[in-house]
Amino acid sequence: MKEEAQRHAYKQSSLHLSELHPEPLEQFRCWFKEAIASNLREPNAMVLGTSDGSQPSSRTVLLKAYDKRGFAFFTNYSSRKSHEISIQPNVSLLFPWYEIERQVIILGTAERTSRMESLAYFSSRPFPSKIGAWVSQQSKMINSRKILDLKWQEMRNRFKDGEVPLPKDWGGFRVVAKEFEFWQGREKRLHDRFRYTQKEAEGNSHSWNIERISP
Numbered sequence: 001m002k003e004e005a006q007r008h009a010y011k012q013s014s015l016h017l018s019e020l021h022p023e024p025l026e027q028f029r030c031w032f033k034e035a036i037a038s039n040l041r042e043p044n045a046m047v048l049g050t051s052d053g054s055q056p057s058s059r060t061v062l063l064k065a066y067d068k069r070g071f072a073f074f075t076n077y078s079s080r081k082s083h084e085i086s087i088q089p090n091v092s093l094l095f096p097w098y099e100i101e102r103q104v105i106i107l108g109t110a111e112r113t114s115r116m117e118s119l120a121y122f123s124s125r126p127f128p129s130k131i132g133a134w135v136s137q138q139s140k141m142i143n144s145r146k147i148l149d150l151k152w153q154e155m156r157n158r159f160k161d162g163e164v165p166l167p168k169d170w171g172g173f174r175v176v177a178k179e180f181e182f183w184q185g186r187e188k189r190l191h192d193r194f195r196y197t198q199k200e201a202e203g204n205s206h207s208w209n210i211e212r213i214s215p
Helices: 024-037 080-087 115-124 127-135 145-159
Strands: 045-051 056-062 065-067 070-076 090-097 102-112 170-184 192-198 208-212
Touching: 024 065, 024 090, 024 102, 024 170, 045 070, 045 080, 056 070, 056 080, 070 080, 070 102, 070 115, 115 170, 127 145
Parallel strands: none
Antiparallel strands: 045 056, 045 090, 065 070, 070 170, 090 102, 102 170, 170 192, 192 208
């Protein structure tokens, strides 16, 4: 396919400094609601970037909660992402909302959620997802798909008559945001980009600098 056939002209919207909320969390909340209203497929899907200190890696995870404390997702604590976070807690999040010509990038530090918070979320999951958390030793090598299917059957039978407990190596991470970037696609590749960075803390509160950056 020729490169010209892959090009897309971004014409849906624009972004101006006067339109931005002074708090990046509120700006994210606004855009997130609009992404949901646009009927995007899994608008809470975000690309999590981590590093072991020398080699970066990325994967898609699902945002399950966000507030002033940060952005939470859940995973297996023995996974590659968890291992890399234990080495280097500085991570990135990317929300790629292609259909509405927007993306949000968040830089911050990942920390584990409390066991109680992990349990509360785990309890809300459907039965098959709870069983899946017991089956998968995420990121570990396996010889065949059949191993997973047999293990799933075993765990389903094990817990079919009772509550599925929270696995000891499963839980959440919260990304405490230090920087936000809001990107709005524009024509001629002259996109609108605004970056929020924290000012010096005043007491226990933070305020934010907002600057337009070149596309």
